[in-house]
Amino acid sequence: MTSFEDVKKGLYRYEEPDKGWVIVIKxxxxxxxxxxxxxxxxxxxxxxxxxFPIHNLQExxxxxxxxxxxxxAIGALTGGTFAFSSMTWIDTSSWxxxxxxxxxxxxxxxxxxxxxxxxxxxxxxxxxxxxxLGRLGKSSRRPVVNTVTSDGFAIWIGDDMxxxxxxxxxQGLYTDINPVxx
Amino acid sequence: MSALENVYNIGKxxxxxDNDILKPLESFPTKLWYIAFGLATAGVVMFWSIAxxxxxxxxxxxxxxxxxxWGFYIINFVFWIGIGxxxxxxxxxxxxxxxxxxxxxxxxxxxxxxxxxxxxLTFPVLHLGRxxxxxxxxxxxxxxxPLWVNFRSPLLWDVFAISTYFTVSLIFWYMGLVxxxxxxxxxxxxxxxxxxxxxxxxxxxxxxxNILSIGWVGSAKTWIHYEKMVLILAxxxxxxxxxxxxxxxxxxxxxVIPGWHATIFPPYFVAGAIYSGFAxxxxxxxxxxxxxxxxxxxxxKHLENMxxxxxxxxxxxxxxxxxxxxxxxxxxxxxxxxxxxxxLKGPYAWSFWTxxxxxxxxxxxxxxxxxxxxxxxxFAISIVVNIGMWFERFVIxxxxxxxxxxxxxxxxxxxxxxxxxxxxxxxGWFFFWYLIFVRALPQIAVAELKADEAxxxxxxxxx
Numbered sequence: 001m002t003s004f005e006d007v008k009k010g011l012y013r014y015e016e017p018d019k020g021w022v023i024v025i026k027x028x029x030x031x032x033x034x035x036x037x038x039x040x041x042x043x044x045x046x047x048x049x050x051x052f053p054i055h056n057l058q059e060x061x062x063x064x065x066x067x068x069x070x071x072x073a074i075g076a077l078t079g080g081t082f083a084f085s086s087m088t089w090i091d092t093s094s095w096x097x098x099x100x101x102x103x104x105x106x107x108x109x110x111x112x113x114x115x116x117x118x119x120x121x122x123x124x125x126x127x128x129x130x131x132x133l134g135r136l137g138k139s140s141r142r143p144v145v146n147t148v149t150s151d152g153f154a155i156w157i158g159d160d161m162x163x164x165x166x167x168x169x170x171q172g173l174y175t176d177i178n179p180v181x182x
Numbered sequence: 183m184s185a186l187e188n189v190y191n192i193g194k195x196x197x198x199x200d201n202d203i204l205k206p207l208e209s210f211p212t213k214l215w216y217i218a219f220g221l222a223t224a225g226v227v228m229f230w231s232i233a234x235x236x237x238x239x240x241x242x243x244x245x246x247x248x249x250x251x252w253g254f255y256i257i258n259f260v261f262w263i264g265i266g267x268x269x270x271x272x273x274x275x276x277x278x279x280x281x282x283x284x285x286x287x288x289x290x291x292x293x294x295x296x297x298x299x300x301x302x303l304t305f306p307v308l309h310l311g312r313x314x315x316x317x318x319x320x321x322x323x324x325x326x327x328p329l330w331v332n333f334r335s336p337l338l339w340d341v342f343a344i345s346t347y348f349t350v351s352l353i354f355w356y357m358g359l360v361x362x363x364x365x366x367x368x369x370x371x372x373x374x375x376x377x378x379x380x381x382x383x384x385x386x387x388x389x390x391x392n393i394l395s396i397g398w399v400g401s402a403k404t405w406i407h408y409e410k411m412v413l414i415l416a417x418x419x420x421x422x423x424x425x426x427x428x429x430x431x432x433x434x435x436x437x438v439i440p441g442w443h444a445t446i447f448p449p450y451f452v453a454g455a456i457y458s459g460f461a462x463x464x465x466x467x468x469x470x471x472x473x474x475x476x477x478x479x480x481x482x483k484h485l486e487n488m489x490x491x492x493x494x495x496x497x498x499x500x501x502x503x504x505x506x507x508x509x510x511x512x513x514x515x516x517x518x519x520x521x522x523x524x525x526l527k528g529p530y531a532w533s534f535w536t537x538x539x540x541x542x543x544x545x546x547x548x549x550x551x552x553x554x555x556x557x558x559x560x561f562a563i564s565i566v567v568n569i570g571m572w573f574e575r576f577v578i579x580x581x582x583x584x585x586x587x588x589x590x591x592x593x594x595x596x597x598x599x600x601x602x603x604x605x606x607x608x609x610g611w612f613f614f615w616y617l618i619f620v621r622a623l624p625q626i627a628v629a630e631l632k633a634d635e636a637x638x639x640x641x642x643x644x645x
Contacts, residue, residue: 069414087333119422120349151195
């Protein structure tokens, strides 16, 4: 049984890198190694930036699985229930009609619209939760390093650490370490 | 990774992929583009002028008459909706089946879907005659009584199916674009224009790209949710594609018109939609890869795969045609039998035989490797298939309606100038949007391609 705590853990959000260090990483393998080191050092506030999704990174960063599908399922149930029950209410109590000799409540003919609205509500729920958890919609935001949307990789560490500590932690993996610009 | 998968590897550094795909968007268009865009705009002007004229004069300017109440408008509607099926098929179904070759064609195919649905949607709305009353279709508590729409009507199901399809396709397409828009945004920082006009346009472009990229910075915490979103959208789009054309076919199949009242309609329509959609993707991609120099990305192997899908769905469509004739024979129903004989030998036999040649005969050229790897043959067949698929809808609608139960009401359907002009204009409307797309947004999903290129060490996008 999934507890509410599990769900909450899977709903981690994007955090703005507001202080600390930005470490430019050589390549994808070094990024995974670096993320593991940062995770093992017990650092709480950190994030990785990549131009494309890297699956192994989720485990390397110690993030639990995303609960976006859970919210999508809630959207699906809402859509289906809403469509079916509104049609039932309309045909049985708001305006009951007999069409083609069929009784007012003829559930099989509700299925196409119920299906379509299930899909529509799922799509909206999925879109909404992704925008919310990704904190998307803030156009003024800029990447920590310009290259992470092209071919670069970077790690951001937000916990209090001195530059030499960061250098020691990520020895051999980085090409550059800069303080966060605010 | 197997050897087969390596066929689709481009083997270029990520920055060069960015350059290949995004660089053409950072300069002014070529002369060829202006010519094509001018023609498309002329089509748009013609389309909407005739639509406006029909509001003033009424639908009488078109050829629809008493037995044939559904003319070119509904033929064009079903034709364009069919075209709009390949995009979601490529982006959703081939995604779930992990077909790597879809990566370089899915963005363009999805864009094509959206513009084809936009084209399709105009027809039933204009066919209302009073399109400003379109809001009557939506069930909302209103002051007109308790007055609700009829949920038993497949025409209403269509309203829901197509508006859902359009919305979900748009969300899927746009969210797929967001990481690439961020790449564009961060490239535009380093670009400066030489002229004053160039500077103004560049500033506008920077602002638009900035807003559209909604603050995407490539954070791993966003990517993980994002990938789940892509997976969910693909999973819900798959049954959605099948439902939409099935519901379009219900418009016909639930009626009691001979030639329409058949249980084979939903799968038959879906196969036909994929068939014509893939043909259209092929036409467009063959032109695009020449004009934009994308031959490394959309290779002959990709075109060959599409050719094989066309062969498969072409045979499914042929099978459906045969089934219809066999069922008419076996039904022992005079009306049904007459309609099918009338298709073979009646006044519209020419349209049936055009359809038959284009749809049943032409895909079989794809059996030969030499032919399906020849660009010219593929281009010709992709166009022939779409001509055939347009005639398929003509055959279904006109031959079934023009002679129904009562011989005294039989009549011929002779399209007018305005009918043909609307058909031509709809192509203008479609290409108008498509040409804007190829100049404004990346035609190939860059982030997705990079993830594919990185292979095993950086699996992404559900692989």
